[in-house]
Each structure stands twice: as structure tokens, then as C-alpha cells.
Amino acid sequence: MAVGAGQQPASMRAALRSGAQDFLDVNDSLETAQQALSAMLNRRVVPPAGMALAPVTALVSARAGMGCSVLAAHLAWYLQMQLARAQSPAGAAADGSEVGASSLRAGAMSGDDERALEALLIEVSQPGGDCAIYLNTPGEFRFADALHQRQRMDRRMAQIALARHASGLRMLTQTHASLAGKGAQSAQDEQAVSGQCADLLQRLRTYFRHLLLDMGACDAQRPQSIDMLLAARDIWVVCDQSVASVVWTMELLQQFDACSIPRDRMRLIVGRHDARIDLSAEQLAQQLRLPLLAVIPERRRELAQQLNQGELLHPRQTREPFVQAVSRLASGLLAGHHPELVQDSASSASAWARLLARMTRH
Template sequence: MSSAPIPLLHPMAPPMTLVLVAPSPELLETLGPRLPVGTRVHWEDSRGSSIALDAHRRSGTCVVLLDFRREQAAASTDLTRHLQRSVPDLALVAVGSTAPDQLDGVVAALRAGLRDILDLDAATADIDTVLRRAGGAAPIRSVAPEPAHKARLVLVLGVRAGVGSSTLAVHLGVLAQQLGHPGGAATADADPAQHDNSLLLLDLGQPAGDAALYLNVDSQFHYEDALRNATRIDATLARTAMTRHPGGLTLLGQPAGSEGGPIADPAVLVQRLRGVFDTVLCELGGAPVRQIPRSLLNSADEIWLVADQAIGTLVSLDLALRQLEALGARDARLQLVVNRHDEAGGLAPTQIAERFALPLLATLPDCHRLRASANHGHLLLQDAPRDPYLRALTPLLARLDPALAGALPRGWREKLVLRLSGLPWKTK
């Protein structure tokens, strides 16, 4: 193996040896100006033996850099697995880019189990933090750490598939983001680093992938990926790996076509997400209560049961309540949302609420425009921001984000129209 050291411009303490293991030293030219300083970066040919790393490891703290730019991601994935098997205590850091056309490489690194990602588009201070963490040193902070907080967790539980809980969740999420967080919307020339992590839509409903479909976004980082990397979820990963709608809403869900079944217990993941976001809205439409992890039910601040007036739905609502009671989750957190309300459609929403002893949170009118917009890859917010369906979401918005209560309902519609005007909605 050949070794090509590069001196850096700013000294880094404590002393650390950085070794790029790759088929060629080409990446060193890009790395050099971005790395924090006083260390030497060596190149070792990845086609050689890992024994060559022993000399670097004897010299002190050694961190191995792996090229996870999109073009090298597949080869580096194989190399990562080899090093994890042969030298399990070796500190490995993926080098990649969060540029839209390079994000595949970052996702591949996460799937390979790498905890630390060196973003070529990040500031030197951020790169320094990543390297210090990988090398076991505490990062130097120029400001006090942000105080820990615990986001509100709201479960939207459609009592059976097809009652419209996914449609409700995506509209509610984008609308809450736009009304409550004016800086949340992405613009063509906005700095992604300035985007907030105010609202997350966690889509665990069935059929899988409906939220991404309705939002007209492509997702490469999914729920299973997040579970595998739960301990390293932070604001940076949320910003770089998770899908963000042009309206500012962050989405984490399952890939379309995933088979239904018990949901993997997300206790650690949800705890991390609640430390990153201000609000987590979890959509569980079509998921039987018995398949929902108890940790998710126990940790929720509120549980909204979404139903319509159909007799089959009411039977499903009764079953869901019996199952929640058996799990000890039939309590004051439960509230009823009657969707697709038709005055001539059967029992009135108040009658349904009384029949099942539930507080009625909201009644949403039947809206043909919702289906028409979805068929064109749009949200109703884009096509008809003054529609009565959106107005009917007011009680849900106030419960989802109590900070919005003072701004609703007076003037919110005009505020929304102004926000949506000029918003660069994505189309595939």
C-alpha cells in the first residue's frame, strides 16, 4: 500500500491520524481545504490488506475515512463491511455530500451502519465535531448546548384503512408548518442549513408510503433506516437524510409496497425524534391496534381516532376501543375525528361521539376536491386554499401546536394564502 500524507492548514487537538482508504487518493484534493488542521491525512489503497492500517493505529488515535460519494458508495459499502468484520474497533467515518444529486451516498453509509458522516458541504467547525466524536474526543463548543426538550407526540389512528387519515395527516402537517413556522418553507435559493426541524410526519400507516405519494415527494431514507441508526439521530441527520416537502414538512415513512405486519418497536427512535423536532405527528391509518407497539401508545400526548359514518367503520371503531382498553390506553388522550361528514350519511358526529363515549375533536366535511387534487399530484392547499375542509382543520391545528391557538381562526386563511403564493411546489 502506498501512503500520501497531506498537511492541513489549521492544527487539530488532540493529535489524530486520518487515513483515507480508497482505490485512489483523488478525494484528498477535495478533503484537504475542508478538514480541521494540524494533522496529516494518509491514503491507503483499499485494494491492499487492512494490515497496513496497523502502523497508523500504533501512532495514536486513528480515524479511517471512506469515500461515500455517490459514484463510490457501492464499493465503499463492501469495504465498510470488510473492515467492520476484520477490525471491529476501528473508527470509521463516511465522507459524502448532502447535495441533492449525491444524497444516495449518505443514505448508503447509514445503511452500512456508519454512525459518523463527514459532509463535504459542511463548515469546517462541523467537520471538526464529527472527527472529534469519531476519535472519542469531546467537541469544543463555542456556545452553550441547546436545552433538551420533548416534542409533542400525536397519533392519528384511522380505525380502518380508507377513512382518510393519511390525507388528513399530510394536509394538517403542511398547514401547521406553514402557519406556525414561516421559516419552514424551502425556497429555491434558501440555505438548507437554515431550515428548522419543527414538525415531523412519521408515516407508519397501511398501505405503506401513502404520505409520500400524496406529498409528491421521493424518499430514500426510510423508517427501517432510522431504526438502525436511532442512536445517532440528530438535527443534522434529520436535515440531510430525511425527506422534506417544499412546504417545510419533514417526512419519515416506510417505502411503498412494504407488507403490513407488526410495527418494529420505535422506543429509542421516537425518543431521539422528540429531542430533534418540536412536534411529531404519527400517522397509523389502517394499522390494527394490536400491531402498534405499546411504547408508542404509552408515550403519546394525544391519540386521535379517525372514523367516518359508515357502519363498517363504526364496527372497526368499537373494536379499536376494546383493544385500546385491553392495553390500558383508553383514557383522556383519546379524541374522535369524524371525516367525510355528510348530513344525510347516517349518525351525526355528536351521536357517534356519545355512542362511544369520546370527546368530539373535529368534524371534517366530505370533499370531492381532495380526490381531484390527489389525482393531479397536488394537495388541496395548492388548488383550493379556501376550501371548507381546510377550515375544518382549525381545532386539530390548535391541538397539534398550542402556539397556533392564539392565531386561529381569525385571519389564518389569509395568512395561509400569502404563504402559499410563490411557494415552489415540487412536481415529479
């Protein structure tokens, strides 16, 4: 919005040249100015025609404690590394190996990497803050802050304000404080937050390549949750093999149906899978009437040991079953939503292989 005197043609011309969408005449009444400002602040973002919006993948569970946030933290990190490597010829090793920790630290110091916006992990699970702890990436700018300042959320703000992991992954997390008093919110307040959430997601999808939502124990009664699920192209429902989890998940799916969340977007991830338990992943998928996407093996002890050291399981630990399962999920997202990067990465790897072969011959 440009501010100036409407009686001066030079002011109008300068506003047009600067790309301003609105002009506030200083000679207008205070009421007119307030109306113009209110309309600008409530305006929804409309992406340019033909502009592709980043895909959104939501991870949900029927109750807390099913490992949804641990899975989301690993998946977001792995996807970020694959996205960054696919776009960097230097990072696309001929043998397909992952980028090492030293490369990540070097990349974190790169100005180009700091400006790049690849993957964004938004944590709205309850209670919040787990992903920030797992990734050891605290940030002062939270999801609630982003909602309140959504009209200011441009690409530069996304680069600077959002918490940044060493890999380049950006994060918006919840805090316990931001969830306090949730039950005291009126229906009108919930609806207002819902509209703000849809607007914020629309903005962020124009800046990033992929958004991951850790919705944890999802409350399908909240308009904010419905908005996020409707924006998601993939809804991955995490459930384990316990009877209680199956019952609660069936109830959650019924709530989704009542809210007209498309079933064809939903896939089942069986977490903490133990082959010794009689209820198999296939039986669980049949009972929930969801396509089985992945089986995450039972590795709570190994995960706890790693998390207690302040680290996640690195994707280079290729013999670790948990790493293998999550890497397949990340690769599936890359191939399914970013096929052009997979092709470019393969071409770059082939070029590097040919170069190394010529150097070896000489």
C-alpha cells in the same frame, strides 16, 4: 466513543475534551471491546434535564380507506406552514394570510430553512407510502432505515437524510416492501422493534418541534404500535358514519383499553361527514364514548381532483370546507402545544401592522 491507548494520559485528556462518553482502550481484550460497543449501541437516549420533548400527535383509524392518510398529509403540511410562519417575522403578514407558493419555493432554497426542523410526519400506516405520494415527496431514507440507524440519528442526520417537502416538512414513510413478511416476525423480533421504535421517537423528539404519526389502520396487537401510542400526547381517532366503521372502531378502542392506552388522550374526528345521513357526529361520539374534536366534511370528489393533479388542497383556499376544518386542527395544535409561538407571532404581526401604518401615513 474515543479510541486510544489508556496508558497515555494525553489520549484520555483529548477524549474528555472532545466530549466522548466512552473510552475504548486499544490494549484491552477483544471481548472487552465487544462489550463496550454493545453497551453503547443499546444505550437509550436520555434528554438533558429540563429539556422539553416535542409533542406527538397520532392519527389512527380502525381500518383502511377512511381518509386517515389524506388528513395526515394535509395536517402535517398546514402545521409546518404555521410553525414556520410563527417563527418568521417576514412570514407573519399583518393580515394573517398564508405564505404563498413563491415564498415557499424561495424558502426551500434558503440554507436556514433547510437546517430548521419544525414538523415531522412519520407514516407507519398499512399499506405504506401514501403520504409520500400525496405530498409528492419521495425519499430514499425510510422509517425502517431510521430504525436500523437510530444510534446515528443526530440533528445533522435528521436535516440531511429525511425527505423534505418544499414547505420544510420532514417525512419518514413506509414502503410496501418494509411491511412484507410482517406476519412472519416472531414475538421476540416484534419486541426488539418495539424497543428500537421507542428509542428512535425519543431521539427525534429532541430535534423537532412537533411529530405527527399517521398510523392509519392501527394494529393494537403490535408492540411497536403500543409504543407509539403511549408516546403520543394526542390520539385522534378517525371514523366515518358507516355502521361497519363504527363497529370496527369500537373494537379498536377496546384493544386500546386492554393495552392501557389512556382514554383522556383520545379524541374523535368524524371524517367524510355528510349532514344528510341520520347518524350525526354528536351521536357517533356518544356511541364511541369519545370527546368530539372535529368534523371533516365529505369532499372526496374535490380531494380526488386535486390529488390527481399531484397537489393537496392549499391552505389559502379558505372557502373550501375541508381546508377550513384541517386549518382549525393545525391552529389548535399550535395554540395547545406551542403557545409561545402564537404569542410571538401575534406580537410580530402587530409590529408589522404598526410599521405599515407609519409608512402609509408618510
